[in-house]
Amino acid sequence: MIDQLHNLPASPGVYMMKDGHGGILYVGKSKNLKQRVKSYFVSSASHSRKTQRLVNNVKDLEIRVTDTEFEAFMLECRLIHELRPLYNKKMKSPHAYVNVVVKTGKNGGRRLELGRGDEPEGGQPSFGPYTASRHTVGKALTRIQESLRIACAGSDGERGPCLNVSLGLCLGGCMGGEAAGEYDRVMDRLIALMEGRDFSLMDDMRREMEEAASEFDFERAAKCRDGIEALTFLLRQEKVISFAEQNRIILLSEPLNERESKLFLVQRHQILYSEKYDRQATDRTRTALSLMKRLQNRAMEETAAGHELTRDEIDGAQIIHSYLRNGTCRHLVLQEAWLEAGGEHDLRQAIESFLAAEAGERESGPG
Structure with missing residues (x-):
């Protein structure tokens, strides 16, 4: 394998790392194969434990040169799905992708929750699947809910103000009455935004951020900013689905x-x-x-x-x-x-x- 490392081409392509039995451990791509593959075998404190374990088990390399970086990306993607290598976790996992689902509770209240990308949602509004990690999508969802004050922490089936009402993170959908009506209106507008039907909610969030900043309410301005960034992130992911479906x-x-x-x-x-x-x-x-x-x-x-x-x-x-x-x-x-x-x-x-x-x-x- 030492000879292979010395003779690597400085061109785009895909590399496959194999164990002693020829099994594929990892598939990767690079614009410069020589530079990328050699970096694995240079002793470095920055290598994660996972990378160290991978390198210790690598006994052979297979290289596939491509003309362009784009081809390398596409070939890597196809090989990961075909070969399911041990160290390529995300693309091969059946639970790699998540949806954002609008769930309706026993009391009729709606909440945004994470669902599995391969799981039928029973007619509930669903967005995605998102290719980002579950943690990343969950963090974006939390920021959106807190920014819009729909982060209700009430128990399903119970009425009464949840803790987040006092923290300014819930409009009071858990309390019923007028507050529940406002909560539903915000939820309707958010669903319309996620479905690409009405973008006015995003405009209102930007205006609120600017007003909060002009009034030196920087905590509220930061909440709005985080919500806008999180929504932009999820909408950008939605565009991939729309692009492909065209x-x-x-x-x-x-x-x-x-x-x-x-x-x-x-x-x-x-x-x-x-x-x-x-x-x-x-x-x-x-x-x-x-x-x-x-x-x-x-x-x-x-x-x-x-x-x-x-x-x-x-x-x-x-x-x-x-x-x-x-x-x-x-x-x-x-x-x-x-x-x-x-x-x-x-x-x-x-x-x-x-x-x-x-x-x-x-x-x-x-x-």
């Missing part, structure tokens, strides 16, 4: 060097096809026709768009969604009309225009 086919381009880029056709949670593209080549029509042929083949074996995302699909969808947002690649969303019969001319024209813009932008550089 089931659009996207042409994505990532630069390899001064001359070449790599083109990808992606959909939902996976790469459909990829090829290298010489930006200085003049025959963009040939590349466009090659991509169109792949799209026609894809249409013949089109997967159903209506089914709910599985846990495995969410990971891939999040990688694609994040890559489209981070600005390192260019992309073109292919319109449905272009992919239908009669839309071939518009599709080819759109792809050729994308390739022409790609060549011009990469050659001239930023600014």
